[in-house]
Amino acid sequence: MDLVWKIAFSQIKGLKIEQARQLIARLGSEEAFFTASENALKALCCMRNDVFEASSRCKLLENARREAEFIIRKGVVPIYFTDGDYPWRLAECADAPLMLYAVGQRGISWNKVISIVGTRNATAYGAGFVKKLVQELASMVDGLVVVSGLAYGIDIIAHRAALEAGVPTVAVLAHGLNTIYPSAHRSTAVEIAKGGGMLVSEYMSDAVVHKGNFLTRNRIVAGLCDCTLVAESAEKGGALVTAHLANCYNREVFALPGRVSDKYSVGCNRLISSNEAVLVNSAEDILQCMNWSERQAGCSQPQLPLAVMTPEQENVAEYLSAMPDGASLNQICASLGMPVHAVSAIMFDMECNGVVTALPGSRYALL
Template identity: 40%
Template sequence: MTIEDIALQLTPGIGVKGAAHLIDTFGDARHLFAASEEELTARAGLRPDAARQIIRRRAFADAEREMAYCRRHGITPLAATDEAYPPLLREIPDRPHVLYVMGEAGALSARCLSIVGTRDATPYGQTMCNRLVEGLAERVPGLCIVSGLAFGIDTAAHRAALAAGVPTVAVLANALPGVTPAQHAGVARDILAHGGALVTELHSQSKQNGNFYLARNRIIAGLSAGCIVVESPGNGGSLVTAHQADGYNRTVMAVPGRATDRTSDGTNHLIRNRLAQLVLSAGDVIDALMWDLGTDPATLRAEVPTPELTKDEAGLLACFRTSDPLSVEELAALTGLGAGELATLLIGLELSGAVRQLPGNRYMKTL
């Protein structure tokens, strides 16, 4: 990282793709700022006014202030030419030339998987986040969960990673060290305390106008080998992340939901139109990503697959002492659970293949 890297980011008239093009042309920011106006216009195709901004080093004073700001707040700037810059993100054509990181920068280069979804998450969506992350944490070394620290599925994914003991990265649409939304400052602190990171492309002099969320989503997609959409309505912002991931040749996955649930309209649409692979378990995710987790493939899965159940799901399954079906009313009496919690657990057991629903709102154990 050099002062020239931040100066490039702060130079008026040079956007994200423009900065990437200039670095590809000149190799690094120092060679760029050492170039002549003729080289900038003829070799890189810059407009004369933009070339003059670089020649005059108009952004260097602002860059010095930004470096001092980062030092005061414990922020690490990473340039796309730095060795520590995440390699997957470096591949995308609209990569940010400078990332601002708090926490463990190495987490950005781990085996990253993004999980996104609606802000109006249901208990089912939260359950699926927990199941997927818990299962992946047990089987995938070097795993890191990436999301956006927003309400709903994003924060559920971060919390699931923290509970499973794997690092997680929150990509923010604001300058550090602030956290948006402010209600999630506690989660952000936990992320930093457990080997994760907060990251943004926005410097402290960025004008906060609330329009950075869609741009932020491309970083979530670019950091990760794959993107899972857990719940999304038909026009959710997480669908934008999924389409960006697809455009970057990442693996897009989606968790199905009931056809009548608005919060699953988007995920079901992705699956129906073959824009995403259907995933129900950690094993599905591993297969979709074709992650090689060892020299002996037999160690990756048992010969007889067994469902990955949460503690509460396993407790409910234990109520099925015989192969005889049980009604919802009987299960409620046996467990003392409310209708909403019971329905969520039954959905989880159905998706795992542990139970099957029968006519008359009855369920039968299938294992």
């Protein structure tokens, strides 16, 4: 029940971390907020708020119970702002979320963290620079973590470069963990979770994909990191929003310069000319500016521990064990008498846990 109280408390609209700490200090616990009378809350907090109404708090608890069931069923890791492994850099940000929902490696070493963002219309110039930069940083510093947003363009290039270099990468999603958007990046999302990285979101599982969420989540991309690199950006775009937020959080911002005639270098050039970003040509520029020490030889990256399978996953695994060439999603549904949406969710979880692998034609096989 403790998890339900925390989920519900974290969903109080407009509640910031510092306000949450003060409220808990006055009440004694999250549970007390939901069990106290409306008049008691108004008197204790010396204010009026619609959320104090019993109906509002009941609705928060109802939603939280459903989310707790989803978390337990899917093996999602809830990270509350009072937990010891809540990212400490993010906790310094006034508008950080009270709760994060994660899939993957919870115990990431938030040692040297860089967010890499940019246009969804990445050019060969920007893509090549990001790949080379990540590879160089991975070979030069210990404890590197690459953060981005799993979007098309620079985001997915940064994630894949980190995976190729063998360093953890964190994808900050703009929706709940019951889906992956864009769906074309599902396989990369699975690799991230399996490869010592993390998929993380502030949104509950029933949150739909909404345009406004993408800008809102940028504060997490910026807040998790020591520094942010804008690889390419047009005159306007989400990457520039992330850069602005990083500056507001007193984090270092870097930008890749480009020709004045290049559409997707206009934003970066402007950041540099307005002294909102440091011009970067190589990994050495970042190491020098951030005062990061050279990576020690022989360091290995953390790996995601194996997860315990649910009864439904065990049934799927048992069925696939008799299918050496794999089976289609429809075959699995028909054989086990389960709906497509349920089996799709199960297969995604099993991919993340390294139990099955996806084959062409929506087929799956045991690893």
